[in-house]
Amino acid sequence: MRQRKAKNLDRRLRECGAYLITPHAEAETEPERETKLMEVAFPDFSMRRNYLEIGCGRGDFLLQKALADPEGSFLGIEGQETVVLRALEKAVLAGGPEGTGILKNLRFACVFVQSMETVCPPKSLDGIYLNFSDPWPKARHAKRRLTYRGRLLDYADALRPGGFIEIKTDNTGLFDFTLEEIEACGWTPAMISRDLHESGYAAAQTMTEYEKKFRAAGVPVCYVRVEP
Ligand SMILES: C[S@@+](CC[C@H](N)C(=O)[O-])C[C@H]1O[C@@H](n2cnc3c(N)ncnc32)[C@H](O)[C@@H]1O
Secondary structure (H helix, E strand, C coil): CCCCCCCCHHHHHHHCHHHEECCCCCCCCHHHHCCCHHHHHCCCHHHCEEEEEECCCCCHHHHHHHHHCCCEEEEEECCCHHHHHHHHHHHHHHHCCCCCCCCCCEEEECCCCCCHHHCCCCCCEEEEEEECCCCCCCHHHHHHCCCCHHHHHHHHHHEEEEEEEEEEECCHHHHHHHHHHHHHCCCCCCEEECCHHHCCCHHHCCCCHHHHHHHHCCCCCEEEEECC
8 A cells, every 4th residue: 555755755764874775777887777786785695695575564574584684684675665764764773772783684675676687686585575465456467466477487586596485465365366376387385374373384483564463453364485
């Protein structure tokens, strides 16, 4: 859902600038234009374990992941400025009492991802998270869903051998669609549950903002993990 523009948005975004990376698409030279978001976020990313969340919302999930795993690099991408602003402000707070310490392993970008081409080089990620993605319920919008088969195959190209895609949603229609798309890609889920918080899977331990709300309302969370 589109959020109303936050007050003093531009100033607040600038204040959190250490965590916000901008695409190089408008850079002057060709090599710079081709630089991927992951390379801008973490110049030493090829030496690290790298994780991406697409549609990271207000960043709760990724911030927890980054704090728990200082050796991993975590890039959150969120299309709405007002929403990503909340993630940036939380990161600043977590970095230190006055925001003086900057978490080196957490960055955010504000774009609507259409293709992984702009996000990272092939075979460079260890995991991709899609948490409570927009369901796009109309059949004619199926290709806009982040778990449409063309997108899943695109994510798979971005993964290193042994990499994973983890998907959580409250929406059973989107979940059924996702399982069909996984099958269409020729993959078998490594883990699957229609009630993650009763499953004993570790993925239940780090909750997103939406997940906390659905849990509080007694709505089961569907979960699937693939290792393409
Ligand atoms: C329903 S919210 C879930 C937020 C968060 N993952 C959570 O679980 O709390 C989905 C978010 O994904 C963002 N989004 C949808 N499509 C996107 C895309 N292609 N690239 C980046 N962000 C996207 C939306 O702007 C929205 O904030």
